[in-house]
Amino acid sequence: MQKITPYLWFDGKAEEATAHYVSIFKNARVVDVARMGPDGPVITVTFELDGQRFVALNGGPQFAFTEAVSLYIGCADQAEVDELWERLSEGGEKGQCGWLKDRFGLSWQVVPHVLGELMSDPDPRKAGAVGQAMMTMTKIDIQGLQDAYDTVA
Template sequence: MTKKIYPCLWFDNNAQEAADFYCSIFKESKILSANPVVVNFELNGTKFMALNGGPKYKHTPASSYVIECENQDEIDHYWETLGQAGRYDKCGWLADKYGVSWQVVPSILGELMSDPDRAPRVTQAFLKMQKFDIETLLKA
């Protein structure tokens, strides 16, 4: 296969608004093309399509986009900007104002979870969190 796979996000006639919103949040982002039906955009090197599909389908947390963050400032940035007027859940999960689900997680989480002695304590720590706190995870 020579073509990349990328997600298509369904919107109710506000695809351009959503694409502009996401591009305002991610540092390395841009609108690639736009017409009244489809907006193609890129966030940190990942291509997305936003489709003005109408009210038939809604976003669900069953599909989410993971943002691996190198530090607490990055976690705070994405949590606050994507989460404005959205819904928050446990373990770094949030739904933005369009209903799209995101997981804002520290990149160190996989390493912490791969240590069999530490993993149970780290798990107990992050199950109590909504927004991840890296310092608390490191102390667990």
């Protein structure tokens, strides 16, 4: 059992959000639905995305998500970046540098693993070129990162 579980506050859309997220990730499932009484409204939905457990709370309109907290997705390749970027941003907002807000207002970072590798290069010129390239992107483009890296002699 994981020690820390993110609780996500939704304005009456915990079930809808959970169904959306579970439909996007290949290794995902609803773990539990807690209701207020046997036939009462849903209070929380516990779900897992790729082994990470979350709880979605039907908390009401008092609080909204902000970019101060985001969910980071490390992607293996461009196909994974493309799929997650499109599915999560549908009905939401596409931002800069791999950040987006989904239709529920939750912020995500969709980032290929190679970005960290290229930006960790011991040559600060190469790492800097990759960082500059990333700053011009919305969805991260691996080939664009690699091209920026390769242009530094």
